Amino acid sequence: MNITLYKLIKKIFKISYISKIILYLRIKKINFFGMEKEFHNMEHNEIFDKIYSDKIWGESSDGNANSGVGSHLPYIIEPYIRVVKLFLSKVKPSVVVDLGCGDFNVGKNFTTYTKKYLACDVSPLIIDHNKSKYKNFDNVEFQNIDICKDKLPKGEIAFVRQVLQHLSNKGIENFVNYINEYKPFKYLLVTEHLSTSNLMIPNINKPSGSRIRTRFNSGIILHKKPFLISCKSYEVLLNIPVSLKYPLSSKNKDPDSKIITILYSF
Numbered sequence: 356m357n358i359t360l361y362k363l364i365k366k367i368f369k370i371s372y373i374s375k376i377i378l379y380l381r382i383k384k385i386n387f388f389g390m391e392k393e394f395h396n397m398e399h400n401e402i403f404d405k406i407y408s409d410k411i412w413g414e415s416s417d418g419n420a421n422s423g424v425g426s427h428l429p430y431i432i433e434p435y436i437r438v439v440k441l442f443l444s445k446v447k448p449s450v451v452v453d454l455g456c457g458d459f460n461v462g463k464n465f466t467t468y469t470k471k472y473l474a475c476d477v478s479p480l481i482i483d484h485n486k487s488k489y490k491n492f493d494n495v496e497f498q499n500i501d502i503c504k505d506k507l508p509k510g511e512i513a514f515v516r517q518v519l520q521h522l523s524n525k526g527i528e529n530f531v532n533y534i535n536e537y538k539p540f541k542y543l544l545v546t547e548h549l550s551t552s553n554l555m556i557p558n559i560n561k562p563s564g565s566r567i568r569t570r571f572n573s574g575i576i577l578h579k580k581p582f583l584i585s586c587k588s589y590e591v592l593l594n595i596p597v598s599l600k601y602p603l604s605s606k607n608k609d610p611d612s613k614i615i616t617i618l619y620s621f
Contacts, residue, residue, distance in 0.1 A: 391564025399501050399526070402563055403478035411565045415458075419484065422457030425517050425548065430605030431595055431614060435516075436464045438593050438616065439544065443468035443512070450510035452540065454502050455518030459485050462514070466495055473508045475500040503529045509539045516546040517614070519575045520567040524560040527575065527582060534621075535585040543586075543619040548597070549574030550612050558582065569599055569612050577619070586619040 394402045406412060412423030425431055443451070449470045453462045456474035458481060466472045475498045476482050482499045489495060498508065502515070503526035519527050534543065549555065552572040558581060559573035568574050577584040596610035 391562040391566060394562065394564045399477045399503060399522075399563060400479060400499075403476070404480045406565050407478055407480045420458070420481075422460065422481075424602060425614065426457055426460050428603065428605075431597070432461055434593055434595060435546065435616060436461065439465060439514070440468065442544075442592070442618070446512060446542070448511035450508075450512075452508050452510040452513040454500070454507070454513055454515040456485070456497070457481060459489060461516065463489065463492070466492055469512075470494060471496070471510075473498060473510065475502070475508065477501045503527075507533060507537075507539050511540065512542045512544065513540040514544045514546075516544070516616075517548060519545070519577075520547050521563060521565065523563045524558065524581065526563055527577075531577060531582045531584050538621050541621055543584075543621070544592070544616060545575075545577055545619065546593075546614060546616040547575045548612060548614050549576070551596075552611065574612075577617075584619060586621050589617055589619045592616045592618050 394405065397405070407420040410420045413421050413427075415421045415427075421427060443465060448468070451465060451469040451472050453465075453472065453474045456462045456476050459474060462472070462474055472492075472495045474485065474495055476485075477500065479499050482497050486497050489497075500507070502518070503522065507513075519530070522530075534540070548567055548569055549557075550569045550572040554572045556573050557576040557579045559568055559571060561568060576582075578586070578589055593614075593616040595614045597612045597614055598604065598610045599612050
């Protein structure tokens with residue numbers, strides 16, 4: 356073997372080994388020192404009320420808390436809105452269920468594509484705000500629901516957009532188990548922020564809270580263990596590259612994560 360090539364291969368394996376150790380220590384740190392400790396022993400409604408009241412994800416120009424850059428940056432939301440509108444125009448649903456509607460900056464774009472739009476969120480604070488701000492949306496009903504433990508509304512289509520990434524594996528398992536047992540939807544559109552690292556491990560556990568799994572090279576994929584959602588088929592509808600270091604820019608040349616939308620059919 357060429358000596359230069361041998362040294363290069365050796366270096367790559369050394370870097371990979373070091374990266375694996377760093378990832379292992381990162382996960383151990385989460386387990387030992389705790390993650391989302393400011394939300395320790397809080398119910399989901401309390402956690403997400405605190406996130407909005409403390410404006411952890413940011414605030415809009417009117418001074419009100421919002422759902423963060425993932426629900427407001429044009430390069431992230433505009434392709435999603437286009438893809439979902441196209442899908443809704445084909446399916447022509449009577450009822451759409453938005454699970455984790457947040458500040459409704461994204462969901463508001465789809466209300467004319469259905470007879471009834473059920474916008475649900477676990478935070479009473481954001482639901483009350485939406486009821487006031489969007490009171491003129493006649494076909495929209497805002498509901499306070501914890502998708503991890505409450506009965507889910509039925510509809511042809513459900514969205515769960517960048518929600519599961521904030522929840523513990525136990526909460527996600529409860530959500531998936533409900534869907535597997537009751538099949539409340541014909542279609543489920545799941546959007547999640549995933550690491551694209553070559554060390555990516557799907558579905559690493561974390562406590563529920565404001566942070567997501569990309570910080571330890573993970574992300575939620577419902578058709579993989581331990582969740583294994585039961586569906587007839589699934590397909591990727593959208594894949595948006597995102598730089599974790601420069602998330603506000605759409606032009607970064609070295610994205611190390613992606614926001615992916617998967618359509619599950621039942």
